[in-house]
Amino acid sequence: MTQSSNFNPKSFAVIGAGPVGCIVAAFLAKGGYDVTLCDVVPDLVNAAANPGITIEGAENIVNQPVTRVLTRVDDLAKYRPDVIFVTVKATATPLIASAIESFYKEGMYVISWQNGIDTELAIASVLGKKPVMRAVVNYGCGLAGPAHVRMPFHHPPHYIQAIDPASEPAAVAIAEVLTKCGLGTENTDKIVSMVWRKGILNACMNPVCAITGFTMAQTMKDPISFQIVDSLIKECVKIARANEISLGWDFYPYSVEYMSHAGDHKPSMLMDIEMKRRTEVDYINGKFIEYGKQAGVETPYNITIRNLVKALESKF
Numbered sequence: 001m002t003q004s005s006n007f008n009p010k011s012f013a014v015i016g017a018g019p020v021g022c023i024v025a026a027f028l029a030k031g032g033y034d035v036t037l038c039d040v041v042p043d044l045v046n047a048a049a050n051p052g053i054t055i056e057g058a059e060n061i062v063n064q065p066v067t068r069v070l071t072r073v074d075d076l077a078k079y080r081p082d083v084i085f086v087t088v089k090a091t092a093t094p095l096i097a098s099a100i101e102s103f104y105k106e107g108m109y110v111i112s113w114q115n116g117i118d119t120e121l122a123i124a125s126v127l128g129k130k131p132v133m134r135a136v137v138n139y140g141c142g143l144a145g146p147a148h149v150r151m152p153f154h155h156p157p158h159y160i161q162a163i164d165p166a167s168e169p170a171a172v173a174i175a176e177v178l179t180k181c182g183l184g185t186e187n188t189d190k191i192v193s194m195v196w197r198k199g200i201l202n203a204c205m206n207p208v209c210a211i212t213g214f215t216m217a218q219t220m221k222d223p224i225s226f227q228i229v230d231s232l233i234k235e236c237v238k239i240a241r242a243n244e245i246s247l248g249w250d251f252y253p254y255s256v257e258y259m260s261h262a263g264d265h266k267p268s269m270l271m272d273i274e275m276k277r278r279t280e281v282d283y284i285n286g287k288f289i290e291y292g293k294q295a296g297v298e299t300p301y302n303i304t305i306r307n308l309v310k311a312l313e314s315k316f
Contacts, residue, residue: 138154159187203285
């Protein structure tokens with residue numbers, strides 16, 4: 001039974017001014033909350049302050065300014081936000097957690113609003129479990145320009161869970177704020193299963209698109225690339241079940257059906273390769289390799305696809 005909460009968050013920080021971060025920042029700012037957007041790239045955050053964040057597609061917001069912008073996480077110490085959303089690439093998570101540690105105080109909460117498996121554990125290894133939460137986000141997005149987001153789909157609800165059960169009331173309060181602002185969010189006790197279900201979809205689609213240059217729709221329609229996707233799904237499901245992660249008996253047909261309706265959308269890993277940026281493959285396929293080894297399951301497809309993505313990265 002969910003406990004009642006006296007936690008009433010008023011100020012929020014979003015670390016990462018990419019499309020995922022801009023969306024949550026814009027919705028919170030539109031809802032009237034104090035929002036600080038932080039990113040090391042000045043051009044990204046400056047546009048979010050003036051003229052503001054624009055979202056087009058499944059949701060539409062025009063020139064929504066945030067309260068303030070920063071280019072250093074350390075500077076958040078001046079504002080003591082009640083809640084921090086971490087929306088950076090998974091590979092930057094340990095560095096961000098270390099920066100937050102320098103000003104963290106009891107009663108502050110940090111949410112991994114990211115792709116990948118175990119990102120919340122990377123934060124908790126620095127801050128402890130009590131303040132850390134994990135979310136699963138159900139929208140597609142890409143940057144058309146600084147603070148200008150294209151959002152091809154939005155399928156709420158989103159889900160959030162505290163790592164420490166004692167922090168569940170705060171997770172409920174945060175979910176209520178997000179829902180009030182238009183990002184329908186629910187508290188759950190099944191976040192690990194949800195993270196893995198989404199992680200498998202990402203592990204099967206993102207790297208194949210990154211290597212081939214195909215959109216999601218092209219990948220599913222091409223018989224050769226689909227064969228790779230299909231083999232990755234089956235391997236990832238085997239790894240999950242060997243680690244006693246609940247996916248549901250119908251996950252395989254669900255995943256094929258879901259990805260078949262993804263549309264001509266470029267997943268983030270393909271966009272990273274096109275922009276010559278490091279990808280999150282270590283927190284996606286790399287995690288399936290790690291958990292496969294833990295359970296004694298061979299992972300040839302994940303190893304191959306991870307190494308091909310890393311080979312592309314090595315050219316940057």
